[in-house]
Amino acid sequence: MSQLRKTYPEYQIAKNRIDLDPETNVDAILLKVKEMFQSDPNVTVNDIDGVKIDFADKWVHLRKSNTEPIIRVYSEAATIQDADELGKKIMDVVYSMK
Numbered sequence: 057m058s059q060l061r062k063t064y065p066e067y068q069i070a071k072n073r074i075d076l077d078p079e080t081n082v083d084a085i086l087l088k089v090k091e092m093f094q095s096d097p098n099v100t101v102n103d104i105d106g107v108k109i110d111f112a113d114k115w116v117h118l119r120k121s122n123t124e125p126i127i128r129v130y131s132e133a134a135t136i137q138d139a140d141e142l143g144k145k146i147m148d149v150v151y152s153m154k
């Protein structure tokens with residue numbers, strides 16, 4: 057099993073969150089983020105549970121909380137620095153919409 061595992065790339069995950077006002081329309085924000093990236097041919101966007109944006113070697117997932125006025129932002133990349141940077145770039149996009 058460990059030999060098989062070695063054939064897969066290593067990824068690090070960063071977890072962040074965006075705090076929102078309770079009256080914020082989170083669905084509208086997620087829709088705008090989806091629309092920003094879905095026209096890029098180098099990116100795959102999935103909106104089954106929030107918005108997941110897959111790049112060639114990393115991804116970021118935005119998901120609203122059902123219990124708090126927040127958006128959870130999970131990102132994965134080869135290094136924790138790259139994962140955190142990706143998450144924060146997307147967070148900046150969301151903050152610019154507020």
